[in-house]
Amino acid sequence: MKKELTRSQYLDLYYYMRLNRGVEDMMVKLFRQNKIVGGLYSSLGQEAISVGTAYALEKKDWLAPMIRNIGALLVKGVPPRDIFMQHMAKYDSPTKGKDGTSHFGDLDNLHIVSPISMLGDLIPVMTGVSIAGRYLGQKIVAMTWIGDGGSSTGVFHEGLNFAAAQKAPFVLILENNLWAYSTPVRKQVPLVNLADRAKAYGIDSYIVDGNDVVAVYTTAKEAVVRARAGEGPILIEAKTFRRMGHAQHDPAEYVPKEMRAYWEARDPIALYEKFLTNERLLDTESKNQIEEKINTLLAREREFAENSPMPPPELAETGVYCTGDDCHKIRAKWERPIAEVTPPRSTVEAVWTVPGFGSGKGSGGASAPIHFGDTQPAKHAAGNEANSANGGKSAAKITAKAAPKKTMKATAANASRKARR
C-alpha cells in the first residue's frame, strides 16, 4: 500500500469497511435468532472491494450492487437499518417486504439500481444508465459488480460488448472470489486472469489485489476518471476469496484448507489496520472512537429494524403498475441544451462511410463498392472508393458522418485491423 490519500479519506475507507463487517456480523446474529426471513450472503473478506470501488464514485454517479456489495450501499449512503429491514422483510424496508437482501434501489436520490438474482442482467441495464446520462449531459459514471461465476453469463458479454461499442461511461468490477457456489473458477473459465475478457471487447482492464483497499480505491478512481472523460467502459478484476459458503446454509467444505488459511491471513481489514498504524494514521484512541461510533449506530439501527412491523397482507396486491403522474412524475434531468438533440441541429445524413469497406446509404439504395477486409477489392471498386466520400483515405479510421467520434473509435480499431489483413 502506498500513501497517497488524505487522512480523512484513509479513515473513511477504514470506517466503511468496519461498518460493512459490523452490519454483516449483526445480520449473522439476527439470522441465528431466526429473524432473517430468507438467505444471508456474506462478503466477509471482500469488504475492501465493495468499499474501495464505491468510494471512487461521486454523489451523482449510479451504482447497482450485487448481493455481496453491502459495503458499496453503505458508502453510497444507505442506512444500515434499510439493510437489516430488507433481510427481515419489514414493512419499513425500501421494498416494504416485497423483496429481500440487497435487492432494492433508489432512482431519485442515491442513484442505486436494484439487482435481481439472475446474474449479469445489471451489465446491460447499467450500460443503458450510462448512455442515458451521457445523452442528458449529466457527466455521470455507472458502476456495477459481477462475480467470477456471473462472468460466464450471456448478458455479461452482450452488455459489455454493447457498452464497448457505445464507449459508454461504465465501470464493471469483476469480483473474482475464486468460487461460484461450489465450483472453483478454474473449472468455470479457462483463463488465468478474468480481466482478459476485456480484450474481446477492445476495452481496457485492470487487475487489482481485492484485499488491499487502497489499491482497489486508487484503481477504481482511475477507471472512473477515465470513463467519465469518455474513454469508454473499463473492467477491473479484483482478486479475492469468498470466506464463507455461498450463503449461511453452506459450510463450504469443498474449499481446500490451505486456500482458506492463506486468505484468512490476508484479511483486508487486518491488513489495512496494520498499514494505518504503521503510517500513524490510526492510533488506539481513534480506533476505539470508530468502533464506538459503529456500535452505537448499529444498536440503534437494529432496534429500529426489529420494531418495524411486517407488511400488511393486502400490500401484496398493490404496485404492479405505475398508475401515472400521481404515482411517478417521470422527468429527464437535462444538463445540456435540448436543441442539440432536436431538429434541425440533430439532423444528419444517414450514411456510413467505411474506408476499406466501401460506403453506402442503406435506406436509399445507393450503390456502393462494398468488399470485405479479407478479400482484395476489385480494381473498379478501389477506383470508386477513391472518389467516395472518404476520399480514399487509408483504413486507419472509420467515421460515420455527423456521428459523435467517441462512440465510433472502438469499432474503428476492430474494422481497420480486419481491413489490413
Add this chain to the structure above:
Amino acid sequence: MAKTNGTGTNGGAPNETQITFLEAIKQAMFEEMERDPAVILLGQDVGVYGGAFKTSEGLLERFGWERVLDTPISESAIIGAACGMSYLGLRPIAEMQFIDFIVCAFNQITNFVAKGHYLWNAPAPMVIRGPSGGGVHGGPFHSANPEMYFVHTPGLKVIYPSTPYDAKGLLKAAVRDNNPVLFFEHKFLYRRIKGEVPAGDYTVPIGKAVVRREGKHLTILSYAAMMHTSLEAAEALAKEGIEAEVIDLRTLLPLDEETILTSVKKTNKCLVVHEDTKTGGIAGEIAAILCEKAFDDLDGPLMRVTSLDTPVPYAPTLEEHFLPSAKKVFAAAKELARY
C-alpha cells in the same frame, strides 16, 4: 380480406388521410420523437438502414445518432439498456427486428423490466415493439405470436392492434405510458391494410377493446390480423342471417373484461379467434373469465378458432393449414349459432 376503418375516426372526413399500417407506426414514432426529446429508438439496423421493414426510415436523418441507435445483435443488451435509460427519465423504444427474437431477452423482460415497479418502486417507461405474426411464409422463426408468454407476466402491458388508426394511437399511448409496454405489429398488415388517421395528435387508450361490428347472435373476440379474418367471416355469416358481434381486443394485458362481458351477456355465445396457437392462448383465459362472471348467460360452449399447436410451418400449403381462416371461423360460428 375485409378493409376496415379505425373506430374513432369520423369516417373519412377531409382532414384525414388513408395510410398503411406501417406508415402509422412510422408516424407515431416520428411524432413522439418530435414531441419529446426523451424518446429515443434503439435496435438492429434501425438507423442508416431504417429498419428491416423500413418502419424507422428517416428517423436517423431527422433526430441524429444519439436518438436512433444501431445496436449489435444482442436482444438482452438492447432491452436491458433501454430499461437503464428509462430509469433516468428517457422513454426508449426498443425494436426487435422480428418479434420472434424477443425471447432472447426473455429474462431481461420478465425478471428485470416487469418486476421493478412492484418490487422497488422503479417505473420503466419503455416500449418493446416489432413485427410479428404469420401468413407471409416467414417460416418457424419469423412468424411467431409470442404475446402470451408476456400476458402471463404481471407488470407488463401487451398491445396487438389491427388498424392503422389504433396502431398509431396505441403506440403513442405506449410511449407516454409509465410502464413497460410490449407492442406487437402484425407484419401481414404492414402494407396490406390502409386506414384513416386524423391529421392531429391523438392517442388510443391502452386496455380498451372496441366493437368493430354490432350483432346479436354471437360474439366473436379477436385481435391483430385475425380481426380482419373475423370480419370477413362475419360478412359471410350475415348473408345467412347470423349477425355476429365482432370485438377487437386491441390490448391483451390488461384485458378489457367489461366490453367482453357486456357483449357476451347480450349475445349469450362467444367464439374466440386468434392466430396464436391454441394451448395457453388468450381464448383459454377468456373462457375462464366467462365461466367466473357470465356462466348463467352462456347458451353454448365457448368455442375457439386458433392456429394448430405446432411451430409455424414454412410451405404455403402447410402454413395455410396451420392458420385460422375466414372459412374456419365461419364454420365454427355456424356451429355455435345452432345452440
